Amino acid sequence: MTASGDTHAGGLRERKKARTRAAIQDHALRLYLEQGYAATTIEQIAEAAEVSQSTFFRYFSTKAETVLYxxxxxxxxxxxxxxxxxxxxxxxxxxxxxxxxxxxxxxxxxxxxxxxxxxxxxxxxxxxxxxxxxxxxxxxxxxxxxxxxxxxxxxxxxxxxxxxxxxxxxxxxxxxxxxxxxxxxxxxxxxxxxxxxxxx
The missing domain is CATH 1.10.357.10 (Tetracycline Repressor, domain 2)
Structure with a gap:
């Protein structure tokens, strides 16, 4: 693959990661709004965002980071x-x-x-x-x-x-x-x- 192709692929990967991170954060914030921060679990956030918990932790190391990011x-x-x-x-x-x-x-x-x-x-x-x-x-x-x-x-x-x-x-x-x-x-x-x- 050419260097320009590598750059394009890298750009697509970064955009996909950004969209996934944003989607997880959106679902987390909506859950916090609906049921409160303390009552919301990482498992619920992952389920709402339709990702595994391991995927959640690839983007956010803690629940707090879904707010602070x-x-x-x-x-x-x-x-x-x-x-x-x-x-x-x-x-x-x-x-x-x-x-x-x-x-x-x-x-x-x-x-x-x-x-x-x-x-x-x-x-x-x-x-x-x-x-x-x-x-x-x-x-x-x-x-x-x-x-x-x-x-x-x-x-x-x-x-x-x-x-x-x-x-x-x-x-x-x-x-x-x-x-x-x-x-x-x-x-x-x-x-x-x-x-x-x-x-x-």
Whole structure:
């Protein structure tokens, strides 16, 4: 097989894996919404997704990961890289968030909101979140470094990414205290305050 054929096959395999992972997560979130996180078993998730438990564990090592895994992260990073060059890094992040979330269908947005609420409500998930934050932070660090033409280990890049992630998570938890809050508005507002130099 030619190199281009190998690349194409690899791309198809990756897309199939992504679809399987997304399907398992969708079924898990729907079950959590219907019967609660604690009451839902991995066996039930696998059955709903029509996969074996061994297949489940190939994609998620724990039940908590079905909630903590954010499939939108790579999509957001792609959008961030493709924002107009004249936008500042923070303005590009805001634009990317709106671009990606505005394209979600109502049922997709509902599942995302379910995922966010579960993270805030379930003690197991809140405890696991601290370790999980390292993954999106590293992804953001690499992406913004690529966008501005600097190295990911540049201390200014590292601090910038950490500050942004911190602001987003602070907005996330603040929004979840208000049942009428628009989470996207909270996050957008947090980034706007960073742009303005965090005025008090």
């Amino acid at each position: 954010d499939r939108l992260d790579p999509v957001l990073m792609d959008s961030l890289l493709n924002q107009p060059a004249e936008l500042s890094p923070l303005a590009a992040v805001r634009a990317a968030i709106h671009q990606v979330l505005d394209q979600l269908k109502p049922d997709e947005l509902e599942l995302e909101q379910t995922r966010w609420r579960l993270v805030a409500q379930e003690p197991e998930l809140r405890s696991a979140l601290t370790d999980h934050i390292a993954q999106p932070t590293a992804l953001l660090t690499e992406t913004i470094a690529q966008r501005v033409g600097r190295e990911p280990d540049d201390i200014a890049i590292v601090i910038w990414a950490g500050g942004l992630i911190g602001a987003i998570y602070a907005a996330f938890f603040a929004a979840l205290q208000d049942p009428d809050a628009d989470l996207i508005e909270y996050i957008d507002g947090a980034i706007a305050r960073l742009e303005a130099g965090l005025p008090l």
